[in-house]
Amino acid sequence: MFSELELVFKVLILACLHASVSPDVQVDALYAMKNALKASAGQLMNWYPNQMSPCSFTNVVCDDNNVVQLSLSSMGFSGFLSPKIGDLKTLRTLSLEGNYIIGNIPKEFGNLTSLTMLNLENNRLSGEIPSSLGDLKNLQFLFLSQNNFKGAIPGSLSNLRYLIELRLGSNGLSGQIPEHLFQVSKYNFTGNYLNCGTNFPQPCVSDSDGSSHKPRIATIVGVIGGVLGLLLLVGLLFLVWKGRRKRYKREAFVDVAGDERIEFGQLKRFAWRELQIATDDFSEKNVLGQGGFGKVYKGVLADNTKIAVKRLIDYESPGGGKAFQCEVEMISVAVHRNLLRLIGFCTTQTERLLVYPFMQNLSVAYRLREIKPGEPALDWPTRKRVALSTARGLEYLHEHCNPKIIHRDVKADNVLLDEDFEAVVGDFGLAKLVDVRKINVTTQVRGTMGHIAPEYLSTGKSSEKTDVFGYGIMLLELVTGQRAIDFSRLEEEDDVLLLDHLLWLSCLFATYRVVNQFTFLVKVKKLERETRLYAIVDQNLNEHYNMIEVEMMIRVALLCTQASPEKRPMMSEVVRMLEGEGLAERWEEWQNVEVTRRQEHERLQGRFNWGEDSTYNQDAVELSGGR
Template sequence: MEVILGALAFASWLSFGMSNQQGEALYALKLSLNASPNQLSNWNPSQVDPCTWYNVICDSNSNVVSVTLSSLGFSGYLSPRIGTLNTLITLSLQGNGITGEIPHEIGNLTSLTSLDLENNHLSGKIPSSIGDLKNLKYLILSGNNLTGTIPDSFSGLTNLISLQLASNELSGQISEQLFEIPKYNFIGNKLNCDGNYSHACVSDSTGAGSSNKKKLGLTTGIVGGLVGVLVIGVLLFFFCKARYRGDNREVFVDVAGEVDRKIEFGQLKRFAYRELQLATDNFSEKNVLGQGGFGKVYKGLLGDNTKIAVKRLTDCESPGGDAAFQREVEMISVALHRNILRLIGFCTTPTERLLVYPFMQNLSVAYRLRELKPGEPVLDWAMRKKVALGTARGLEYLHEHCNPKIIHRDVKAANVLLDEDFEAVVGDFGLAKLVDVRKTNVTTQVRGTMGHIAPEYLSTGKSSERTDVFGYGIMLLELVTGQRAIDFSRLEEEDDVLLLDHVKKLERDKRLDTILDRNLNNNYDIQEVEMMIQVALLCTQATPEDRPTMSEVVRMLEGEGLAERWEEWQHIEVTRRQEYERLQRRFDWGEDSAYNQVAIELSGGR
């Protein structure tokens, strides 16, 4: 009945002459997927602009470029009308129960770079029209019931980076050209893999598989927290004297990091160095908007009066030279979301690496919290809630809707910008992969800001989505308190230089009101403040696996699932604190130990 009523509404929509082809195609997709009344609720005939619909992203010309409907429990089929979305770049429908065949019309999506239909119940042959998608870089059809042979047309997909066809019922011979794709997986089919490539049907050519890490136990998390505390403590020891003398600038660190694989993506504008030199008045100090761990940012004005922000990277001799740098920049440019800073272009010279972004007239959240000039408006509580949710959605997009996913590595208030409507825009994502002070092709640098870096990232050099979640949690504390993640002035009164430890102590003592930003002038909802702090503390747990994903964070900020998770956290935190104190006694460090004095006293239990 719901489908019939939806079809009638759709027919009514058309009868009124609404000719928005993108909206029509998407609404037809919703109907064919058997979406429930609670799913895609704003995909409706009365809201004719699809750019405002859930899980739909448009470019600046209102063209639909991304549709991500992953793991939503759909059970219908794919409407052939999807073929009219010829501006679509990313289509992700993985993890549903979609049945039927892949429509031949999908070959009309000539702008498509990523198609992910993994883990559905699709059947029939793979349409040969997919071979017409010359821009396609990621084709993921694993975990379905597809039959027949791999279309010969796939040999023409020269831009393909990853071909995943595992766990279907495909048969026949595999073209040798498909083995030239950087990453592939044909395992779990009836394909003929004889000859020189017989080994290749059981793994991908890069050898880079995926693994599902099991949740670590309580003691493991405590030990990991101890290691992180020690590392942070040692770093604080080196920076303490310099920063304690009234200097509250942020402390940036480099730690040996992990191997990162280079990915090639689309096209960007390549600026001439002279053009950016003129735009910024020869990179004048008067045009500096800010400075971070990756370099300075300058305000600029192009010849056509377009305002820009130019990031001049430090440590610019990236491994692999100009070509590798360009590939990484192009990967970043593919991220398109209202809460993600859009990259306009770049510039490289033998000694320079420059990134060009649109200018954000309301600057950064950090500026609005701590660097306001007299007479400038402060961020009120409603704006701070908006920033928290917008930033969460931006990070969710980077982690869960980009293929491959993008890890930010330095989430903080200074890297969240504000557009003309004070909408949060996440910037500086992916930059840790663009620079390498070691100038080798086997390591990148762990980049970040002290107080925002997750303990496991410091101790192992390995980042993940959960390291970003940790940084996001610290950013929430910045929003609530207006304070920096590290404040050495607190050494005069107490031992908690880390904002996280300070807030945790106040939360235990039920004294959170003493740390709220005075600029709020008591204009806030205390229950909402407490909820935001609860989300922050859940995000900053010592064990990465205990932290929520960013999609879970979004739901908690929207009022779903926080109470249950917070109650569970409180029980675990009591046990963790007791176990932590027990392990401290077992280590039996002496009073003269540098670790004892710095790591334990300054950082406290995590």
């Protein structure tokens, strides 16, 4: 039976949860959108529901951690539009044209009050155009042509005072056109049953939209002059190119982010056509995965070399060019056998592509959780090699690069496996160069929930110790075969009470998803104390593992995931511990601290009588870090 004090404590917890806990609305809205659109397995692969921020999602552009642009044109979606899109209050551009989307436009679209462009052309949308679109006071471009809309054009569209272009052609609309819409600079109502055209005073298409085809002398002269000017320009460019040809042979560089140049050294400069052929015209069937700013395609060069081509999307948008520059800088600084190497690049006026060697066995996450029937799971010796190889790669980033590099998204998905199952750390899209004179860098919180260190969540400051935390979580992934936030295998009866005691952690952070991560860590600590770690070992190993080695790996993981970043080991220490040197001493030191903490907790428990199960609270406090 709970004491009165505990009852009051729980009421306060619930009040805290009610007042401050809210999931990331943008992530939830985008994930609901992905499901409603029926995205295929190879599409929007990094749109996970457990992300801390949606700003690393493919085809999403952010400004100050708010989603402002969403471009999903011509991706073959056949689902419908989710009403949850209305929660993206900061969205300015929404492009979904060229798909096979069915159903109505949800009335919740009227909540997108920051929207300046809505493009839903060339889909299979039906029903009436919702009057709520008249609430989009900032809308400048509205494109709904080539759908199956019926009924009248809502009069509320007359409220769109900033509208510059309106395209409603090729639908089944009928009735009166609101008079104000004829005052829009460019409009097109053709292919409907509306009161415009030959028998009406107003045309169905504006003059500026191409209805007037009368030849004009000035236009003809302008065209001729333009052609002559173009010929002169081509000749001038040819002379300039010829004069610089030798210098381009000596060095390779590309301009990004203004006037800043990134040197590529001896990397191969691929021709666009070469990569287009290698990837079968960037076919969806060759998509290996999707990162924060682009897709990765499998390809085969003319000499049968297998490659992976990372094609950046919206590189000129906020964040896109920065991601390209960041990844190139990281890889040019970091060259190590356990880091993914860049073998070439391709730049055009509209494209940025990076070329890597093809990793035949894909990612560690794939080999742990997504293997196809008949494919073997990772055996225990391979998992040990992955742990050590990854640690060596991170050690190089942290302690041998100048400036050092923080990866900021260490997880099984970002550790790749070559044909020999040798692990290499990849995906430097969120990486950060760090001045060796500084301890940490203040930044927006990015990464994958379940792998983000508590101090990074609460303060926004990252350091190499945030990578150590993510690495510790990855070790637990190797042992359990599960994602960090998946605690479906916590099957004991007291697990419900455990979660109840840990819910108050949500008050410390901006999302309730963090609870699952800490629940998992507390459970591992509890099983380690009870010498029952076999309960969480991956069943795919079929008991073909060394329990002493499992215990060693979990102990290293627990040392890496301590709440205080100062107490976590450096990656060089982790390498030594995995090689069998220094773990016993470090573990004994940690155990002494744990015993002292537990004794203090028991003293408090006796004073306040919080009940037998409240031992979980002590673990929760330790994991939550300083307050």
